[in-house]
Amino acid sequence: DEPDRPFAYSVIRVGGNLGFAIGPSIGGFISRYSYALTFFASFLLQIICVFLIVYLVSSKGESVNVNVKKEVSFGEVFKHKNFIVFIAGTFILSLLMGQLISTLSVYAKSKGLDNVQIGYLYSINGFMVVFFQMLIIKIVDSVGYKKGLILGSLLYSVGYFYFTFSRNFVNFAVGVVLLTLGEMLAMPLLTTITSAMAPEDKRGLYIGFLGFIEGLSWAVAPFIGGVLIDMFLKTPILIWGTVASFGLLSSLIFMKVKFN
Template sequence: MIVTTIKYYKESFRGLSREIWLLSLIMLINRSGMMVIPFLTLYATQELNFSIVKAGLLTASFGLGSIAGSALGGWLSDRWGTYKVMSYSLLLGGVGLITLGFIKSYWLLMIAIFIVSTIADALRPAVMSSINDYSDPENRTRSISLIRMAINLGISIGPAVGGIVAGTMGYVWLFVLDGVTCLIAAFFLLRLLPEKSSHPEEIEEANDDPKQSVYKDYIFIAFVAVNLINLIAFFQILSTVPLFFEREWSLSEFQIGLFFTLNGLIIFLFEMPVIFFTENLKRSFFWVIVGAAMIGLAHASFLLPGHWLVIFLAYSFLVGFGEILNFPYSNTWALKRGSRGSLGQYMGAYTMMFSLAFLIAPILGTQILDAYGFEVLWYSMAGLNTLSVLGFLLIRNKISD
């Protein structure tokens, strides 16, 4: 049984191109240096002596830059090509991050954070678009999952290392190391990853497709809007869910940290084999709907009576497997939907959706919590997920999948 499981797990990684493995390595290096964002508020208040309000505005500036970068990166990918956008984003973003550590003026720092965030996050739609060039249609979802795995692994490493660096070497070194990892990633990109054009059959398909702009593809715009609703509920995992653990269940910081570790392990261990198993069973949009439904059930589990540990585990597995199904398959469908001439625009809109949800989720969640409490919050979030499932079903009836 164990031997069969290991063999199946290995099989889920087979067939992926060398370029996808290299792109995953580049993203792992890049995200392993993600040290500035988790400590930006602490740096602003403790090192620069800014108020909490000012520190929050700096973080908001980073978020707004992320939205702008998603749009810019998608637009430039259609004009320059994904390879140039990835190269310039990593190089200029790396230099920009190092520079941020030496800016002490509040307003100058806010403007610089917005500019650097815009440049750095132009990388995301370019990477997503480049998956079309470096993968085949039959393993595209697994290619996305491998890159997601690398990103998640890097994100788990970066803050842990950042905490040690901030405590022993000082906050400025967070900016330096974050920037250096961007430059190292750029080096690997330019040295190892070849620039590659689109698959001929996809170019031919695109030329026959009259839809060239994402803004004229109303089904895709509806998909982004529905997915935004789903993601606003999902991203409670980073704001109100930890508050729920602490206030309602009296869990310690260590125990809450174990939840995030468990969630990361579920994604890391199960995403590739789950995608390998499901990719030939149903079309991609079916799994988008199933994933959104599981995230909704995860929020509904907080309303059930029972021992906290049982509910804790139920939420962890439901939200983890919901993410495993919803995120890669929605990305695959977005790539498939994007016409070749404006694929960057599609990926720009798709990644912008994540940035918007990341900004809206904590504001909406904490406002509902403060006014009505946790019970209404979880009903609301489960309701949002249900609404997204209904929206996805309506969209599915309009498409061939």
């Protein structure tokens, strides 16, 4: 049911972030001894995942009586102008989200953090989602999807901009806490709002298009972050000010989206 979708999408995120919380710490520890062993351990975990999915996950589900077209294309999505405005904001916000992995780790390394400390930063991010995502969703239910998404975008911006002033692990940890609050607000709502805006018989198409846009922006984001670090490493405010501007711009775009 639609009222339960933010909760359902949040449960999926909690499961993924539990692994994300544990993985970086383990990876940081193993990398002290061997980078090759780090990747081999990742390979073994993927094999285990395949077996778990094959043998434990049921493919059966409840049947739904909807008229589904055999041939669909993303072109149909562009007829929904309000959704395209929302997608534009999502693309820009995802450019900000995509700085979490490569850009943040490279910058933190340049400030003297070692692999284990960087791993701890990602563990903070993951464990916060695991323990607080459900609480955040209750807050979203009280303020509404649109306000929750805008607030999440702004918190994302504040968190990334805080890295301008980060010089040690504690400073970086504060920035991660702030951006994770934004993540917990915004990320589940992107899928929830997409699902709500989509016609019932095209929900899969719309969510697929959302995934395509997010994947595209996550592919572009590391390039942008790399260019910013190469050009402005000695002027952090230009790096993180630019990144933070993505969140500000996306929040302005989301204000234009018509959504109840």
